[in-house]
Amino acid sequence: MPVDLISANHAAALAATLAGRANRTARGFCSGVYPITPSTECMEYLCGQQIEKGKVVRADSEHNAMGICIGASASGARSFTTTCSNGLAYMVENCVAAAGYRLPIVMSVANRTMGPPWNIWTDHGDSLLMRDLGWLQLYSADNQEVFDTVLCAFKLAEDPRVMMPALTCMDGFILSHTTAQVEIPSQEQVDRFLPPTKIPHRLDKVAHTLGQIETPHQSVAHRLQHHQAMLQARQVYAEIQDSFAEIFGRRPADPLVGYRTEDAETLIVSMGTLGVTAERVVDQLREQGQAVGSVRVRMFRPMPDEELRRFFSGTKRIAVLDRDVSIGFGGVLWGEVRGFAEPATIVQNYMVGVAGGDVRPEHMLNLLAELEQRQESGAPQIVEVV
Amino acid sequence: MTNEPALNGMALTERDRSEPLLRAGNSNCGGCGMSSLLQMLRRAAADRELKLVVPACCAAVTGGIFPESAFSIPTIMSTFASAASVATGVASVAQLNGEPTRVICLAGDGGTYDIGMGTLSAAAERNEDILYICYDNEIYGNTGGQRSSATPAGAWTTSTPLGKQKTKKDILGIMAAHRIPYAASVSLAHIDDTLRKLQFALDARGFRFLHVLSPCPTGWKSEPAMGIELVRLAVRSGLFPVFEVFDGERYLINVEPEFSGEALMMYLSLQRRFRDSGVTEENLRPNIERYWNYLRLMSGRIVPARRDI
Numbered sequence A: 001m002p003v004d005l006i007s008a009n010h011a012a013a014l015a016a017t018l019a020g021r022a023n024r025t026a027r028g029f030c031s032g033v034y035p036i037t038p039s040t041e042c043m044e045y046l047c048g049q050q051i052e053k054g055k056v057v058r059a060d061s062e063h064n065a066m067g068i069c070i071g072a073s074a075s076g077a078r079s080f081t082t083t084c085s086n087g088l089a090y091m092v093e094n095c096v097a098a099a100g101y102r103l104p105i106v107m108s109v110a111n112r113t114m115g116p117p118w119n120i121w122t123d124h125g126d127s128l129l130m131r132d133l134g135w136l137q138l139y140s141a142d143n144q145e146v147f148d149t150v151l152c153a154f155k156l157a158e159d160p161r162v163m164m165p166a167l168t169c170m171d172g173f174i175l176s177h178t179t180a181q182v183e184i185p186s187q188e189q190v191d192r193f194l195p196p197t198k199i200p201h202r203l204d205k206v207a208h209t210l211g212q213i214e215t216p217h218q219s220v221a222h223r224l225q226h227h228q229a230m231l232q233a234r235q236v237y238a239e240i241q242d243s244f245a246e247i248f249g250r251r252p253a254d255p256l257v258g259y260r261t262e263d264a265e266t267l268i269v270s271m272g273t274l275g276v277t278a279e280r281v282v283d284q285l286r287e288q289g290q291a292v293g294s295v296r297v298r299m300f301r302p303m304p305d306e307e308l309r310r311f312f313s314g315t316k317r318i319a320v321l322d323r324d325v326s327i328g329f330g331g332v333l334w335g336e337v338r339g340f341a342e343p344a345t346i347v348q349n350y351m352v353g354v355a356g357g358d359v360r361p362e363h364m365l366n367l368l369a370e371l372e373q374r375q376e377s378g379a380p381q382i383v384e385v386v
Numbered sequence B: 001m002t003n004e005p006a007l008n009g010m011a012l013t014e015r016d017r018s019e020p021l022l023r024a025g026n027s028n029c030g031g032c033g034m035s036s037l038l039q040m041l042r043r044a045a046a047d048r049e050l051k052l053v054v055p056a057c058c059a060a061v062t063g064g065i066f067p068e069s070a071f072s073i074p075t076i077m078s079t080f081a082s083a084a085s086v087a088t089g090v091a092s093v094a095q096l097n098g099e100p101t102r103v104i105c106l107a108g109d110g111g112t113y114d115i116g117m118g119t120l121s122a123a124a125e126r127n128e129d130i131l132y133i134c135y136d137n138e139i140y141g142n143t144g145g146q147r148s149s150a151t152p153a154g155a156w157t158t159s160t161p162l163g164k165q166k167t168k169k170d171i172l173g174i175m176a177a178h179r180i181p182y183a184a185s186v187s188l189a190h191i192d193d194t195l196r197k198l199q200f201a202l203d204a205r206g207f208r209f210l211h212v213l214s215p216c217p218t219g220w221k222s223e224p225a226m227g228i229e230l231v232r233l234a235v236r237s238g239l240f241p242v243f244e245v246f247d248g249e250r251y252l253i254n255v256e257p258e259f260s261g262e263a264l265m266m267y268l269s270l271q272r273r274f275r276d277s278g279v280t281e282e283n284l285r286p287n288i289e290r291y292w293n294y295l296r297l298m299s300g301r302i303v304p305a306r307r308d309i
């Protein structure tokens, strides 16, 4: 497979382009886009592509970029957009709507701190804002993973058992602006992986209304369907990994990426590129004879609870590293995963690299040293890295 | 009165009854102008294939409760500010697939003049292939009747208990400034003119905008049966000019009013929303004159050509 040197932003856009072209025999591709640092290069790349039966609308705002994706997807087209930070916050109302209509729109987010005060550096607080809105959420740790994840996200979102929008996240700048080798499949391979988009409830000939008024019991029924479909996504993703491996010759990463976790007494749990640093730290500590492992959460929605429980079982200590702060609570990831640990396990939350702090191995080593001293879990800690 | 046939042209035809765009049993208030508009739209659209985008507004309620549909065409209910962007996506995909579908936004004044203004402006600037119809009841009807920037001066609303001070936004001026292919105001009291405009706007390509003064007995505190008559009074008095603008340049006045003071007085007195603010015919007259001077200038018609009310 040909290898190209591209940034993760371009990798996401290229994957979306190939996916868009793959729908040329069906209802095509249509996307609304709007720039914001550090997602801008993704939309710029998309604007430079010739997509057969495809259109990229240069919108006037993120809210309307998603509005355009909604109209396109509701008309049966494949649809993709990209944003982050304040752009994502501005878009949220229509993200709720996209999920409510159950439209398989894929969005790439180059995670960035929310402002003001303005800060363009990476923080997961923006995409975590979307936690409860009925979108699938996948976090990547390198450029190849970004590329593969966007392709998988289309297949996952469009699967009739799932049928909902998907968020694919990458750390702003750390990935979005880093150029690395990415294996690029042929259009023919992508065509095989992504058959034509079928949205059964799209606006077609029959008079029906999308997004109309519901009574409470109807909305509950729809929430339940949505919830169950989201839970199904774990099984569907496993099938997608198989079909991806068969067509492209490499297997996309698991929902949870464990590293040297067998016999580990201490686990580092994190998302995004923090997980890559964590793996280097694990190597160092293993050399010193310490039984440390890492679990990188790739699939945040749906939360892979069973696998988490399996990774956590028998662990003495868990450091949950959050690149986000839920002010007045602690780390969002910590809040999500701590319940899967056994009662005797010490689960300590460190919010580290928040608002773009550069987390290096020595920082993680310090945190693990602190964790080793603990007799019990303490309050979540916001850790400054300098 | 040649353009106003029996029963004001609103008598139901057999087709209106058997294949209405707005189905029987919908929840609109009696005398709602939006209902009359949809009836006219049905007649104008004939066999054209339509898709409807409706933002939050009364018409989003009109659509009915899941899984029923009061609209007999495929419809998507968008968020409040997003009608024109959702319609952009729908129209783009129709275009990519070579479909003749006409995509229509049906939005209230709130979704048009206020929260959806940026969206509307952007879709107009891109000249998307959309027919955007604003049914203007001059109020946020859905939320119980607060002011919008389409509410006229002197009108009581729940958020302007002493009557609104500011005058109404000039929406057609704004749309004309976008140089879109077609923008027009529509009087439901002038049926031939309404049908002609709807048909023209349905067939034209690019961004088309129709502004419809839409009587709202609930918000205007008026008799449901008086709605069309109120529109006629608004036209006769000069308060609601009926005109069209092609490519943002060529202005055509469609109905020459008689600027009747009596009509204006009746327009005010037949709606309780104007009762307590102290607004009078004399208060409104200067603004009407100013606007008509502007219209005469733009249309190049210094002397009224035809008195046809």
Ligand SMILES: Cc1ncc(C[n+]2csc(CCOP(=O)(O)OP(=O)(O)O)c2C)c(N)n1
Pocket (backbone or CB within 6 Å): B056, B057, B058, B059, B080, B081, B107, B108, B109, B110, B111, B112, B137, B139, B140, B141, B142, B143, B148
């Ligand atoms: C973002 C957002 N803000 C507020 C509302 C509440 N809301 C729904 S409809 C509406 C007013 C609609 O007014 P208009 O567009 O004039 O339509 P009408 O109800 O008069 O038909 C408001 C304020 C909403 N749905 N969404």
Ligand code: SF4
Pocket (backbone or CB within 6 Å): B027, B028, B029, B030, B031, B032, B033, B034, B058, B137, B141, B142, B215, B216, B217, B218, B219
């Ligand atoms: S409140 Fe007014 S606009 Fe809304 S349905 Fe009733 S009459 Fe029509």
Ligand SMILES: [Mg+2]
Pocket (backbone or CB within 6 Å): B108, B109, B110, B135, B136, B137, B138, B139, B140, B141
């Ligand atoms: Mg209104």
